[in-house]
Amino acid sequence: MKIAVCVKQVPDTETRLRVAKDGRWIEEEDQPFVLSENDEYALEEGLQIAERSGGEVIVFSLGPERVREALRKTLALGAARAVLLSHSAFAGGDALATGAALAAAIAREGCELVLTGSQSGDAGWGSTGTVLAGCLGWPHAWLVMGIQLEEGAKSARVTREMESGLNEIFRISLPAVLEIQAGINHPRYASLKGIMAAKKKEILELGPGDLGLEESAVGAAGSRIEIVSVAAPEAGGGAQIFEGDAAAAAKALVEKLHGEARVI
Amino acid sequence: MSRRIWAVLQHRDGKLHRMSWEAVAAAQELAGRLGGRVEAFLLGNGIEALAREVAAHELAAVRVADDPALADYTPGGYVAALAPVLRAEQPDLVLFPHTYQSVEYVARLAQASGAGLLPEAVGFELVDEQLIWKRPIFGGKLHARVRAKGAGPLLVSLQSAAFSADGLRAGAAPVQKLAVEIGADDAGREILGVEQAGGEQVDLTKADVIVAVGRGVGGADKMAPIEELAALLGAELGASRPVIDSGWLPRDRQIGSSGQTVAPKLYLALGISGAIQHLVGMKGSSVIVAVNKDGGAPIFKVANYGVVGDLHEVVPALVQAIGELRS
Numbered sequence: 001m002k003i004a005v006c007v008k009q010v011p012d013t014e015t016r017l018r019v020a021k022d023g024r025w026i027e028e029e030d031q032p033f034v035l036s037e038n039d040e041y042a043l044e045e046g047l048q049i050a051e052r053s054g055g056e057v058i059v060f061s062l063g064p065e066r067v068r069e070a071l072r073k074t075l076a077l078g079a080a081r082a083v084l085l086s087h088s089a090f091a092g093g094d095a096l097a098t099g100a101a102l103a104a105a106i107a108r109e110g111c112e113l114v115l116t117g118s119q120s121g122d123a124g125w126g127s128t129g130t131v132l133a134g135c136l137g138w139p140h141a142w143l144v145m146g147i148q149l150e151e152g153a154k155s156a157r158v159t160r161e162m163e164s165g166l167n168e169i170f171r172i173s174l175p176a177v178l179e180i181q182a183g184i185n186h187p188r189y190a191s192l193k194g195i196m197a198a199k200k201k202e203i204l205e206l207g208p209g210d211l212g213l214e215e216s217a218v219g220a221a222g223s224r225i226e227i228v229s230v231a232a233p234e235a236g237g238g239a240q241i242f243e244g245d246a247a248a249a250a251k252a253l254v255e256k257l258h259g260e261a262r263v264i
Numbered sequence: 265m266s267r268r269i270w271a272v273l274q275h276r277d278g279k280l281h282r283m284s285w286e287a288v289a290a291a292q293e294l295a296g297r298l299g300g301r302v303e304a305f306l307l308g309n310g311i312e313a314l315a316r317e318v319a320a321h322e323l324a325a326v327r328v329a330d331d332p333a334l335a336d337y338t339p340g341g342y343v344a345a346l347a348p349v350l351r352a353e354q355p356d357l358v359l360f361p362h363t364y365q366s367v368e369y370v371a372r373l374a375q376a377s378g379a380g381l382l383p384e385a386v387g388f389e390l391v392d393e394q395l396i397w398k399r400p401i402f403g404g405k406l407h408a409r410v411r412a413k414g415a416g417p418l419l420v421s422l423q424s425a426a427f428s429a430d431g432l433r434a435g436a437a438p439v440q441k442l443a444v445e446i447g448a449d450d451a452g453r454e455i456l457g458v459e460q461a462g463g464e465q466v467d468l469t470k471a472d473v474i475v476a477v478g479r480g481v482g483g484a485d486k487m488a489p490i491e492e493l494a495a496l497l498g499a500e501l502g503a504s505r506p507v508i509d510s511g512w513l514p515r516d517r518q519i520g521s522s523g524q525t526v527a528p529k530l531y532l533a534l535g536i537s538g539a540i541q542h543l544v545g546m547k548g549s550s551v552i553v554a555v556n557k558d559g560g561a562p563i564f565k566v567a568n569y570g571v572v573g574d575l576h577e578v579v580p581a582l583v584q585a586i587g588e589l590r591s
Binding site for chain 1: 343364367374375383400402404407410411412413453454455456460505508511522554558567568573582589
């Protein structure tokens with residue numbers, strides 16, 4: 001079985017994000033990037049299915065040249081090869097434009113199952129995989145917490161997270177797009193052997209022309225929404241903040257909780 | 265120009281989802297500010313009573329797709345029901361509650377109908393008569409202001425509690441049947457059942473005090489001082505999603521959109537940054553205390569008291585300070 005896994009390289013949100021000079025995105029210079037967390041679960045799920053069913057994982061991503069580093073990591077973890085939509089025309093796309101471009105690249109490879117993370121750690125549309133499924137005309141599910149391939153790999157039994165601690169279980173026919181929720185598995189670490197092997201694996205770069213797409217149909221030009229500005233959220237009521245020495249801060253806090261809030 | 269604004273409502277077991285009313289109220293407010301009319305849409309089977317309930321509000325119409333193929337939600341069924349009417353009538357705006365159900369099909373509806381898509385709005389403003397939406401990015405660490413471009417409908421999902429249902433205006437609206445044609449293959453899935461995720465042995469909703477930990481705790485082996493603090497306060501332990509996914513605490517301790525929704529008298533958030541998925545599960549707490557290394561973490565926006573510092577230093581200090589208070 002040929003399994004496509006879509007991944008995104010995103011700014012490490014554990015670091016402090018700075019707004020760019022033009023105010024429309026964050027400053028990317030000197031910003032550390034990582035593989036988006038949900039995508040690590042999608043990749044692990046793809047690798048496990050490939051190992052059980054004797055298939056292979058092809059990783060797809062859209063983004064600039066820096067994404068090669070993230071793709072090299074997915075190859076070290078066990079993906080067979082990678083496809084990168086790195087052309088500048090792809091940049092700045094909304095979920096509709098990005099989903100359409102990824103669908104065209106996946107259709108070119110002829111995969112039978114597509115796995116994505118359910119939401120990226122940056123823009124977090126939570127929608128790109130769903131759009132991709134629509135473009136391919138395949139059924140899909142979002143927030144997938146379990147996948148069992150059924151006999152002949154014509155269908156899969158899927159567990160999907162609902163609200164308030166419930167899961168829905170259903171059968172989905174393949175090919176399909178399954179958008180993976182964090183926590184479905186325990187992502188592996190790369191082995192030294194895997195890291196060495198990854199150096200020889202192929203990263204194929206494609207542009208809009210290779211996919212039969214007009215430049216005006218992809219990226220920012222092909223999008224239906226645009227970001228006007230980004231900023232830190234304005235403070236609500238705001239917390240009374242205690243800083244500095246832990247002992248002094250804890251003492252001041254406990255006095256407030258006792259004397260002012262009367263909760264301890 | 266009179267705008268056409270639709271609100272597509274969600275329901276389960278004969279009850280409308282709380283966020284459906286928030287979507288109706290937001291649609292009414294937009295219609296008032298922009299000039300226009302609101303139609304509410306209901307999809308399901310045997311939902312006459314729900315339609316009457318919705319019709320008791322200030323709406324141009326309640327449009328009801330009542331069909332056996334819509335008895336259970338499936339993304340394919342919902343897209344097949346809504347895409348033709350969206351394409352034919354080209355409303356300006358279509359609002360949805362940003363729920364696990366809506367998010368799963370709305371993007372596909374946009375793709376199928378040629379509409380624009382704006383997920384997870386938390387607010388809007390009018391700038392020179394242009395609608396600018398606000399939505400969280402980077403897990404809520406920043407907000408983006410976003411606008412539509414190009415012609416055609418824009419589908420917008422509204423984050424929980426971003427719009428209040430308090431201003432909902434009553435009225436009397438006509439109920440209209442929406443004809444749908446849903447093919448046998450449209451659903452794309454055969455529903456087998458519903459189960460409790462991980463079983464809910466611990467009922468955190470009854471706790472007066474909750475000590476909740478986030479990714480910042482750093483590992484299951486670092487829990488001992490936190491457990492000591494919880495015992496001292498008679499508190500239940502809770503956690504944000506990354507802690508559960510890492511296996512540091514069992515899933516029945518999870519608080520947030522995919523876990524339990526709690527509102528204790530005192531909520532201590534230790535090493536929790538405050539992603540929106542966590543905040544919706546705890547922001548109704550009476551007193552919220554946040555401890556986090558990052559002074560810019562969104563959790564401080566909902567907290568009443570905050571300590572900017574390393575929780576591994578602050579928690580033992582809290583244990584000592586509470587001990588001194590009580591002695």
